[in-house]
Amino acid sequence: MLKDITLGQFFPGNTLAHRLDPRTKLMVTVLYIVALFCAKSFVSYGVMALWLVTAVQVSKVGYKALVKGLKPVWFIIVFTAVLNLIYIKGTPLVTIWKFTIYREAVETAVFMILRIAMLIMGTFLLTYTTSPIRLTDGLETLLSPLKKxxxxxxxxxxxxxxxxxxxxxxxxxxxxxxxxxxxxxxxxxxxxxxxxxxxxxxxxxxxxxxxxxxxxxxxxxxxxRCYSGGEGRTKLHVLRFAAKDYLVLALAAVLTAAVIVLGRMGL
Amino acid sequence: MIEIKHLRYAYPAVEGQEPAAVLEDVDLHIEKGSFTAILGHNGSGKSTLAKLLSAVLLPSGGEVLVDGLSTAEEKNIMEIRRRVGMVFQNPDNQIVANVVEEDVAFAPENLGVPAEEIRARVDEALAAVGMEAFRLHAPHLLSGGQKQRIAIAGVLAMQPEVLVLDEVTAMLDPEGRREVLETVHRLNRERGMTVLLITHHMSEVEKADRVIVMEQGRVVMDGSPKEVFPRVEELRRLSLDVPGTVDLLYELRRIGWDVPLDALGVDECADAICKFLQ
Known part of the structure; x- marks a missing residue:
């Protein structure tokens, strides 16, 4: 039972997704989440799905492992979907017994399922491809302005x-x-x-x-072992942005912008 | 190297109780490059002594000098900790990172060593304990002996002057124990590393240059293994074992055989018996 915990699990590898700077991956994940919450139509969800599938393909992490990550939250997914189905009103679609299900409700429920599932798969992809040490290193460097x-x-x-x-x-x-x-x-x-x-x-x-x-x-x-806090510490692995990091970041920014613009256009 | 003068230590008093004295008037001098074993059963104060050496605890009386630096002075603490590499009993509770090389890098990172030099130190330390092949492994998947060798590499990366090993084999299986002891002896022999091995296993101290036996916070015996082990009755009174060879010779003497008591090695012991029989 306890062996099933996938939190923070890391699958070592040597793909582009593994070699990217952890800061890049963290920022891309944040952009991905922002975009996911701005997606409001099938077109924009299509863009998001394309984004996720590309990332999964590049990282060579199996879909099986990603779907396994959904296991602990399936209840939440189903629960939100059912709530949406019941409470959202609009154009009637079908009536079962006393409940009328509306077209908008089905749409929102589907989006909700997609949003939560893609959110979890996206963040799991980050931990699957980044060793915890690199992840915390990245987080520390990204947040270092807050030290002031x-x-x-x-x-x-x-x-x-x-x-x-x-x-x-x-x-x-x-x-x-x-x-x-x-x-x-x-x-x-x-x-x-x-x-x-x-x-x-x-x-x-x-x-x-x-x-x-x-x-x-x-x-x-x-x-x-002479630990005395973060002051004056150096690192074995120094984080360095390479050309590929800028490229991936730019791509993620463009995709996020695209999804936001699509949302504004009502798509 | 290490100078201990009239060292006293008592744990802080619990309400309504007298402070419990753990060490009383300990005087020791540890030579550079030597292999010293400190023996004693539970509660003899040997682990407290180790903690005093690396300034985890501070003396209640007397002083501890490492290369002339007193542990009582705040400004010396970091330098003393760098010079005194401490390895503890439970390897799981000393390993900080989830990748072997990251863990070995922990101490030099703390010391602010530049990245390229950390790399060199990590590789060297891992080679010194024979764990280069496990550079990128996860520590929790290694055996106890391997984990303990990683812990040793972790302090070697500080380039310490002395290695203090506090019951490092207590949680290991016989195979792991052999691995770790061999590593430590090799470091002493090949690199001239000063070693202070704290243990309650007699068998681990046969090859030491010097054996110190502690009892109730005092040094009760101090000498080479050949001087200490023949004192069988005294050791037994301190509830310590003697090596099998000494035990055999002791029993033989009791039935009247004229054999020496200080033949520690198995071959040496066999020779002594043959000589008598001839």
Whole structure:
């Protein structure tokens, strides 16, 4: 069950999508999300789909992995679609029992499904093709102007990197604790919601205690390796924009602009 | 190299209790290029000593000097930590990054070393522990011994003067233990790295130049393995094992055989017994 968590997963590779500067990928993702929220017609959604498909093709990440990322949110997708179907009024299309479904409602529901699905697939593509360290490096550099406002940008990036580093370790630990509790007769599978939630306590307590102990030891180990915050730190991999980064950024900007203009034209 | 003078340490008092003294009047001098093992069972103060060496803890009395720099002075702390490479028991809790080379680069990055030199240091440190092939691997997929070698590479990248290993083999399987110890001995032999190995496994200290035995915050024995191990009764009283060879010779002596007690190696021990039998 825990092995299914895809958050922050990274598929190493050597495609253009992998080699781009993480800052480029972050900015392209932001542009992609903006464009996605500006898309209001089948034409503009077509442009967005083209964008996504091109990115997926370039990155050579399988569609299977992308669709798998949708699994945890299918309920939200269906829920929003159904709500849209019920509440939006306009030209009647069909009437089933007491409910009349309108043409506009179907349209909005379809757009909603597309929007959420494409949003998630797009952002997953970013984490699939960018190693967490590069991602946090990129984020730190992009947000570094905020350091002037005394925002703890380095600290946040470091926290994110460490959190991502410890996800597999903590998952492994949770599995171990679960096995240990099962061996002593704990039951996690039966009973109602409340009972199951209660059964989680004997897992969470040791997990938290161990996480705190790990944090303490890690902090000591980091100090012993001369860590003293972001001041005066250098990097093994220096981020550099190349021609391909400017090209990809320009392309993403053009596509976003196109979608916005299409939206203004009512398409 | 390292000078410890009248070192005392007590953990801060918990309300209503006397401060618990962990180290009392420890005097030691660690030579450059030496391989020193510190032995002692749980609670003997050996891990506290390690933390005092890298200025994680500060002395309650006396002083610790690393290359003449006192750990008590705030301005020396970074330089001392760079010179004293600390490796701890649990490799999972020392690895910061999710790519091996990124983790090894952590310390030089903190020190503000330029990018090209970090690259060189990382490659060199990984080669020194024999892990070059795993440069781009994810640490959580490696074995315990491999992770611990990465942790060692991580401190080697600081170019330290001394390597302090605090029970680094305690969580490893026999194979991992052998790997790590071999690496450490090779670093000492080939690069002249000063090593301070803290452990409670007797078998790990046979090849050390010097053995220091600690008990209740004091140094109770200090000498070469050949001087320390024959003191079988004393070691047993401190609930420490003796190497198998010494144990055998000790038992033989008890039944009246005239064999020396300081034949530590297996071959040496066999020779000693043959000599007696002839």
């Amino acid at each position: 406002l005394h925002a703890p940008v380095h600290e946040l990036a470091m926290m994110m990197a460490i959190a991502l580093r410890f996800i597999p370790t903590l998952i492994e630990e949770t599995d171990k604790i679960m096995s240990a509790q099962k061996a002593r007769g704990a039951d996690f599978e039966s009973g109602g919601l409340l009972q199951r939630a209660k059964a989680l306590i004997p897992i969470l307590v040791p997990l938290f205690i161990s996480a705190f102990r790990r944090a303490d030891e890690l902090a000591t180990a980091m100090e012993c």
